[in-house]
Amino acid sequence: MPASAYNRKTFTAAVYEHSLIFPPNRSTVASRYNALADVMVNLRIYDQQAKFAASQDVDILVFPEDGLYGTKFSRDSIKPYLEEIPDPKSEVWNPCTQPNRYSKTEIQVYLSCMALNNSMYIVANMGNKQRCTRRTDSNCPSDGQYQYNTNVVYAPNGRLIARYHKQNLFYEYQFDRPRSVNYAFFETPFGRFGTFTCFDILFEEPAITLIERYNVSNIVFPTAWMDALPLLSAIQFHSAFAQGMGVNFLAANIHVPNKRFHGSGIYTPGGPKKFYYNDVGYGGGKLIISQLNVIENRRPHVAYNEVQRPSSEQKTFHSYVFYDKFTFVELQRSSGVLSVCNNRLCCHLEYAINKDNSDMYAFGAFDGLHTHEGQYYLQICTLLRCANKTRSSCGQPTKQAYSEFNDIKIYGTFQTNYVFPEVLKSRKRDGQLNLASNGWKYNNGVLRATRKTTHPVLSVSLFGRIYSRDKLPPGYHFTGSGSKSLSSSLYLSFLMPVLLLAVYGSNMACGLFTRMDN
Numbered sequence: 001m002p003a004s005a006y007n008r009k010t011f012t013a014a015v016y017e018h019s020l021i022f023p024p025n026r027s028t029v030a031s032r033y034n035a036l037a038d039v040m041v042n043l044r045i046y047d048q049q050a051k052f053a054a055s056q057d058v059d060i061l062v063f064p065e066d067g068l069y070g071t072k073f074s075r076d077s078i079k080p081y082l083e084e085i086p087d088p089k090s091e092v093w094n095p096c097t098q099p100n101r102y103s104k105t106e107i108q109v110y111l112s113c114m115a116l117n118n119s120m121y122i123v124a125n126m127g128n129k130q131r132c133t134r135r136t137d138s139n140c141p142s143d144g145q146y147q148y149n150t151n152v153v154y155a156p157n158g159r160l161i162a163r164y165h166k167q168n169l170f171y172e173y174q175f176d177r178p179r180s181v182n183y184a185f186f187e188t189p190f191g192r193f194g195t196f197t198c199f200d201i202l203f204e205e206p207a208i209t210l211i212e213r214y215n216v217s218n219i220v221f222p223t224a225w226m227d228a229l230p231l232l233s234a235i236q237f238h239s240a241f242a243q244g245m246g247v248n249f250l251a252a253n254i255h256v257p258n259k260r261f262h263g264s265g266i267y268t269p270g271g272p273k274k275f276y277y278n279d280v281g282y283g284g285g286k287l288i289i290s291q292l293n294v295i296e297n298r299r300p301h302v303a304y305n306e307v308q309r310p311s312s313e314q315k316t317f318h319s320y321v322f323y324d325k326f327t328f329v330e331l332q333r334s335s336g337v338l339s340v341c342n343n344r345l346c347c348h349l350e351y352a353i354n355k356d357n358s359d360m361y362a363f364g365a366f367d368g369l370h371t372h373e374g375q376y377y378l379q380i381c382t383l384l385r386c387a388n389k390t391r392s393s394c395g396q397p398t399k400q401a402y403s404e405f406n407d408i409k410i411y412g413t414f415q416t417n418y419v420f421p422e423v424l425k426s427r428k429r430d431g432q433l434n435l436a437s438n439g440w441k442y443n444n445g446v447l448r449a450t451r452k453t454t455h456p457v458l459s460v461s462l463f464g465r466i467y468s469r470d471k472l473p474p475g476y477h478f479t480g481s482g483s484k485s486l487s488s489s490l491y492l493s494f495l496m497p498v499l500l501l502a503v504y505g506s507n508m509a510c511g512l513f514t515r516m517d518n
């Protein structure tokens with residue numbers, strides 16, 4: 001559909017960070033009756049939020065991943081919470097107006113009525129079961145059903161219009177990985193929306209393909225994201241993805257601060273519109289509402305690619321950032337130009353700092369395969385505040401910083417256009433994480449402050465992904481996939497190589513892996 005076909009210029013979006021009420025016991029198998037009671041406690045809170053959102057003329061409301069009953073189920077204990085969900089690509093169903101078409105679909109009926117009663121698009125995450133039999137499907141799990149982590153989308157008339165099964169599972173042994181990637185998108189009067197879930201954002205499939213091949217310019221993103229500082233806090237990375245890919249991005253997280261689940265927001269190609277970050281044990285969930293422009297023409301970024309290696313006079317050192325060994329140089333002067341290289345990536349920094357005595361900053365580069373909790377190939381340039389004044393603390397998580405910069409300009413010799421510009425600050429008032437809503441520009445691969453920074457700087461980074469250098473095929477991680485009965489060492493040392501050979505072999509034969517992204 002051409003962009004001019006959209007009859008709206010703006011729309012109002014909302015995301016709800018939900019402080020969910022967990023079922024009393026997630027390790028034993030509850031009855032369907034008790035499971036539904038657990039879900040209803042959370043659904044009623046969703047309903048209150050939807051009513052309030054409607055009073056604010058919200059067009060689309062997003063709820064988080066695992067928001068209805070939480071995480072850490074076993075394959076068996078999740079079963080009473082699952083529902084069969086028909087494929088909206090092959091049939092039209094309005095659960096609110098046709099509640100008896102399928103049995104045991106109470107959650108879907110409730111969500112659909114929420115959309116209809118409040119006349120808005122509702123995006124939620126729930127569990128989907130799909131029966132199968134080994135007689136016709138040799139991959140059918142031994143318990144006779146697939147179990148998927150699923151996003152569902154309802155139109156303002158209550159109709160189910162999209163269903164997405166999460167591809168890249170993150171230690172979710174209760175769920176199966178879909179055998180082929182499914183792309184879920186839907187049309188609204190204010191643009192085309194795609195959906196994927198949490199860990200998916202780090203991978204090419206389905207995220208990049210949805211945006212580039214299916215031309216979605218808005219993403220609805222239920223997530224259960226645990227912050228991993230210094231480069232992968234929720235608000236920081238989700239905002240950077242929106243900017244790097246040139247999309248509106250609506251991220252709803254669960255709120256469980258003692259497990260590092262927090263940070264939701266509404267992000268645009270030009271920067272964050274509104275976000276919520278609260279890591280203390282009180283304050284609870286929050287509804288965030290913001291008006292956004294309809295994206296007429298998505299404008300992806302091109303990363304700076306000119307190869308230049310100005311030599312740095314300073315000594316480099318190594319330190320770990322989230323298990324990756326970066327090469328760093330320390331910022332020792334009040335202003336200057338620094339370069340640092342790691343493998344094929346060279347990063348360049350021009351800066352002027354008003355440095356507080358308690359701060360130490362370093363500028364680092366990493367070009368390699370990240371292997372902790374999943375595998376993904378990274379190229380990163382980062383200017384960060386070290387956790388204390390030792391070099392080995394550079395890259396360790398910290399939320400404290402006291403220095404502001406008069407000037408920052410960062411660029412690098414990236415071999416990918418998938419570069420996400422991050423600016424993370426420490427909020428003066430209370431030391432909470434903060435984002436820059438303006439005062440920064442990302443253009444032609446160069447990230448620069450357009451004026452003196454406000455709030456102390458925690459990190460400023462160019463976070464690049466090279467999907468074609470990932471060692472695992474899309475969606476294949478050693479986590480999840482319902483393989484709970486296999487010990488991970490057996491899986492990694494024996495079965496994984498066999499699986500990989502089989503997958504690569506068959507896909508190569510089918511010519512599916514010929515596409516190069518970079």
Ligand SMILES: NC(=O)CCCC[C@@H]1SC[C@@H]2NC(=O)N[C@@H]21
Nearest residue numbers: 170198199224225226227228232
């Ligand atoms: N529910 C999910 O899919 C959570 C995955 C996101 C976690 C992000 S990605 C890698 C980092 N590791 C973490 O602990 N948090 C980050």
